[in-house]
Amino acid sequence: MLKQVYRLMIELTNGKWTSVILQRFARSRISRFVVPSFAKIYEINQDEMEKTLHEYPTLHDLFIRTLKKEVRIVDKNNDSVVSPVDAVIEDVGSINQTSEMVVKGKSYSIQEMLGNQETATRYLNGTYMVLYLSPSHYHRIHSPITGTIVKQWTLGSKSYPVNKMGLKYGVRTLAKNYRMITEVNTASGHIAIVKVGAMFVNSIEKTHKGMTLQKGEEMAYFSFGSTIVLLFEKGIFQLDPSIHTPKDIRIGEKIGVMVKENGGA
Numbered sequence: 001m002l003k004q005v006y007r008l009m010i011e012l013t014n015g016k017w018t019s020v021i022l023q024r025f026a027r028s029r030i031s032r033f034v035v036p037s038f039a040k041i042y043e044i045n046q047d048e049m050e051k052t053l054h055e056y057p058t059l060h061d062l063f064i065r066t067l068k069k070e071v072r073i074v075d076k077n078n079d080s081v082v083s084p085v086d087a088v089i090e091d092v093g094s095i096n097q098t099s100e101m102v103v104k105g106k107s108y109s110i111q112e113m114l115g116n117q118e119t120a121t122r123y124l125n126g127t128y129m130v131l132y133l134s135p136s137h138y139h140r141i142h143s144p145i146t147g148t149i150v151k152q153w154t155l156g157s158k159s160y161p162v163n164k165m166g167l168k169y170g171v172r173t174l175a176k177n178y179r180m181i182t183e184v185n186t187a188s189g190h191i192a193i194v195k196v197g198a199m200f201v202n203s204i205e206k207t208h209k210g211m212t213l214q215k216g217e218e219m220a221y222f223s224f225g226s227t228i229v230l231l232f233e234k235g236i237f238q239l240d241p242s243i244h245t246p247k248d249i250r251i252g253e254k255i256g257v258m259v260k261e262n263g264g265a
Contacts, residue, residue, distance in 0.1 A: 023223070038135075048068060048138075050067060051065070072216075077254070080258075081191075082255060084131070084230070085140075085141055085249075087133045087228065088247065089130070094127060113194060115153070129229070129230040130227060132227050139221050140218055141195060141220045142219060143216065144191070145213070147212075149210075153180075178196075189232070191231065205221050240256045243256070
């Protein structure tokens with residue numbers, strides 16, 4: 001019963017005022033009393049956390065917790081692409097010639113997602129990957145590759161659930177929800193890292209400064225469970241054979257390789 005209450009509050013809430021109330025509660029000192037039960041219900045691995053449960057003054061602080069450095073190992077191969085988050089890989093596929101990707105049987109417009117036709121054209125016939133973070137996951141976002149930031153921008157205002165039910169029954173959630181987009185140029189080509197908000201409060205906080213990214217470097221964090229969409233230009237990314245959907249993945253684990261200009265990985 002308690003788990004159902006948490007799911008109702010955190011995963012399914014999408015109204016303006018209920019989301020604002022939840023955000024205020026999560027940031028309030030009184031929320032510290034639910035930290036132990038939240039950690040228990042969502043089976044959070046406390047051995048990985050930098051702090052003990054009683055050191056988190058609010059539920060929000062638990063959401064955005066940091067981990068011990070040794071518990072996530074980033075793949076060192078120069079060509080590898082790694083998961084930017086602890087998440088479930090919900091879908092992987094091709095972006096078609098009309099700038100659409102099909103996730104859970106629904107079509108999403110890359111042009112609408114990115115808000116720019118010229119930028120979207122870059123990813124035609126490329127690859128997309130959708131990674132979903134539940135409330136139980138570590139909420140910080142790390143760079144999947146090494147490269148130079150071309151531009152960063154935000155779009156959208158309101159956010160609806162992006163869990164399985166939200167993807168299946170929502171209205172273009174990945175393309176219309178509040179989202180923060182980072183486009184990165186690598187030695188092989190461009191990749192877009194789309195951070196999609198999951199609730200009306202749209203709490204995505206950028207932590208990275210500067211215009212260069214190192215693979216595994218922290219970029220931002222979500223205050224609540226949400227979704228990352230990775231977009232790759234045509235012909236620059238090869239999916240690792242071990243990847244299937246759905247698949248649990250951790251930050252730093254290899255999801256594929258970037259393909260060099262000569263066509264070899």
